[in-house]
Amino acid sequence: ADAIAQLRQFVSVTRSAEGEFEQTVVARSGRKPQQAAGRFAFSRPGKFRWEYELPYQQLLVGDGERLWSWDRDLNQVTVRPIGDALGATPAAILFGQGDLEKDFVLGEGGDSDGLSWVDASPRKAESSFESMRIGLLDGQLKRMELRDNFGQTTLIRFTRLQANPAPDAGRFRFVPPAGADVIGTP
């Protein structure tokens, strides 16, 4: 097990990564689970790219200072300072500074599905989600399960994760496409 040790190792060793993910959102109500998939990349701290290709194209980019989000169909970009918005969110596991204990209470979640699990709950009561489970195998992040405060569960499977790839600064820069609406405080 020692999932927490594996998570600490992942956070300290994996300073950057790129790969692919699949996301399933299961609602407590009878609503059909929503599937999504795409690519991701990150470089600690605060730089990340979370790109949905299915069911529609949406891109989130953290350039270290600002969070850009772009929806192709809406043809709109919103931008706002990242500030500490990242701190207590599930994203912090991937893109945060790496001092998880500052924002989360960590607990051993045992073994299941061939993975060792960490239970993480946000220290701040008014956080936007209730709890999270992080599944690891041999020190590598494989799955995350997020439960929000409305009983909605998001399952993320990292189908491919390449740790510490060759740096590509352009990957964490975002330039609004011509003609797109830009809203927010750049």
Next chain:
Amino acid sequence: CAPLQTVPGSVAVVRTASPYFELDGRLSATDGERAANGQIEWRHAQSTDQWTAYSPLGQIVARLDSNAAGAELMLADGRRQRAASASELLPALIGVDLPLQRLPGWIQASPQADAEVRSLDEVGRPSLVIDQGWRIDYTEYLNPAADALPRRLEISRGDARVRLVIDRWTLQP
């Protein structure tokens, strides 16, 4: 005002608004300063409404429930707000104060009789409606059928603007 830009020869098709629908889509709204965008779900029935706003990761960020007795806005961090009607709380959810009695008709491109259908598309569906000072542009429908529901629309008035892409419609027969 702008001349009627109806596609020549197209006749307005009769459209009826369904009293019950569910839609899943993506919304961006701004009043000129604040901006909100994200995934949204709206369940509308005769006298009850439920709006749910989601983060990209599928977490519920906020939910607004309303029925004849009143309305309640619940935020992810636990804060709750009550009001006599949803129209007092919707701005807190999407940042724009929209007329809620007109919205179900606008969203289904079946405006009420006293709204002005300024122009039609080649199939006879509204492409521009003016209603209570609001402008509703229908930029895409789900399919070419005369009774197709909108897939993309923009509601605007002055600095206020709501852009909506609807990914899934569910109408109760």
